[in-house]
Amino acid sequence: MVSVSWDKRDAYYRLAKEQNWRARSAFKLIQIDEQFDLFSYADPSQCTRVVDLCAAPGSWSQVLSRILIKGESFGRRAWVEKMEKFQKHAPSGPNPSTSTLKDDMVSLSLQTPSSGLKPRPNVRIVAIDLQPMAPLEGIVQLKADITHPSTVPLLLKAIDPDFDQHNETHRVDLVISDGAPDVTGLHDLDIYVQSQLLYSALTLAMKVLRPGGKFVAKIFRGRNVDMIFAQLKLVFERVHIAKPRSSRASSIEAFVVCEGYTPVKNWTPELGDALEIPQPSKPPTSVSEKQMRHLREDGIVELHFEDEETDPRRWIAPFLACGDLSAWDADATYKLPEGHTSLPPVQPPTAPPYKDAIERRRAEGGAYGKTKDRSNATHQGEK
Numbered sequence: 090m091v092s093v094s095w096d097k098r099d100a101y102y103r104l105a106k107e108q109n110w111r112a113r114s115a116f117k118l119i120q121i122d123e124q125f126d127l128f129s130y131a132d133p134s135q136c137t138r139v140v141d142l143c144a145a146p147g148s149w150s151q152v153l154s155r156i157l158i159k160g161e162s163f164g165r166r167a168w169v170e171k172m173e174k175f176q177k178h179a180p181s182g183p184n185p186s187t188s189t190l191k192d193d194m195v196s197l198s199l200q201t202p203s204s205g206l207k208p209r210p211n212v213r214i215v216a217i218d219l220q221p222m223a224p225l226e227g228i229v230q231l232k233a234d235i236t237h238p239s240t241v242p243l244l245l246k247a248i249d250p251d252f253d254q255h256n257e258t259h260r261v262d263l264v265i266s267d268g269a270p271d272v273t274g275l276h277d278l279d280i281y282v283q284s285q286l287l288y289s290a291l292t293l294a295m296k297v298l299r300p301g302g303k304f305v306a307k308i309f310r311g312r313n314v315d316m317i318f319a320q321l322k323l324v325f326e327r328v329h330i331a332k333p334r335s336s337r338a339s340s341i342e343a344f345v346v347c348e349g350y351t352p353v354k355n356w357t358p359e360l361g362d363a364l365e366i367p368q369p370s371k372p373p374t375s376v377s378e379k380q381m382r383h384l385r386e387d388g389i390v391e392l393h394f395e396d397e398e399t400d401p402r403r404w405i406a407p408f409l410a411c412g413d414l415s416a417w418d419a420d421a422t423y424k425l426p427e428g429h430t431s432l433p434p435v436q437p438p439t440a441p442p443y444k445d446a447i448e449r450r451r452a453e454g455g456a457y458g459k460t461k462d463r464s465n466a467t468h469q470g471e472k
């Protein structure tokens with residue numbers, strides 16, 4: 090049964106179903122692209138080979154497929170293209186009637202133009218996730234763990250079937266990663282696990298990106314996030330932090346958008362190693378190195394800074410909110426149009442990790458019976 094309450098509380102959840110996206114995250118990528126021109130529209134040959142890490146259920150891969158393979162446009166770009174076309178076909182310049190403009194605004198959020206598609210030649214897209222993903226046309230899919238070293242050769246082979254380990258070249262234009270662990274609600278733990286995913290995504294990106302390539306990854310904004318930016322700044326010319334309008338303001342989620350990859354000479358990152366990007370500037374002295382990392386007896390590494398404010402290993406990345414200001418507010422509840430029918434999800438997960446638990450609960454007598462018994466038992470036990 091489909092509930093309308095989420096349709097009301099989350100405009101992007103509703104729009105995703107109406108526009109045939111597998112997840113509302115599609116809008117995040119579209120809005121980041123609006124701000125940063127991820128897909129290099131002016132010179133499409135600059136963006137034809139893309140890796141989508143942590144891709145399931147596949148809405149980012151859908152965006153890649155529809156923009157790069159089919160040549161569709163979305164969001165503000167679709168609207169601008171539509172207006173340009175309109176002006177071209179009405180050279181004498183009559184003002185579009187209010188109703189036409191209104192129709193355009195509506196269709197902007199509901200559909201993309203079917204005419205004027207601009208498919209790109211030789212597109213190669215590889216998507217990786219721990220979870221299986223329903224197939225998508227034109228996308229090579231791998232079921233693998235991005236933190237595991239064995240994933241690297243799989244990825245390189247998937248990008249280039251003729252890949253030769255002895256002739257390694259950087260070949261990918263863009264690496265995107267929307268990786269997220271199962272969130273526990275314990276912010277420090279969630280941020281830590283998320284940062285491990287980010288390091289793995291970055292390591293993979295540095296293995297496959299061409300010089301000048303781009304990297305986009307989800308981060309959770311925590312206390313030491315400026316250290317991550319400083320590290321990214323060592324291998325990318327420009328680093329920004331982006332918060333798309335479709336990402337709830339109340340969430341600590343944001344995205345690093347890194348442009349202009351500059352590989353470090355004679356250095357190849359390896360998955361599994363701690364990520365220590367060589368610093369081009371003066372290396373820290375052994376004294377400050379000692380001061381920086383301290384291994385406690387319980388095995389936890391503490392980081393210290395001589396001066397929290399001025400340490401060169403910290404750097405604040407410019408923060409950009411992206412997505413049109415007139416776009417839907419992810420934190421607002423909207424009134425649904427009269428007669429609204431709530432649609433089912435476009436692509437439910439094919440084998441979610443919780444499937445087993447649901448099946449066992451059903452076998453044991455349904456969600457409510459057993460849960461109630463157990464909670465009573467707990468309460469009694471506590472007394």
Ligand SMILES: C[S@@+](CC[C@H](N)C(=O)[O-])C[C@H]1O[C@@H](n2cnc3c(N)ncnc32)[C@H](O)[C@@H]1O
Nearest residue numbers: 114143145146147148149218219234235267269
């Ligand atoms: C927020 S979802 C990604 C949504 C996706 N971008 C989309 O648009 O449909 C996060 C994904 O990260 C994946 N993930 C988490 N840890 C991973 C790992 N170590 N390796 C590969 N995928 C991982 C999860 O399985 C999950 O599918």
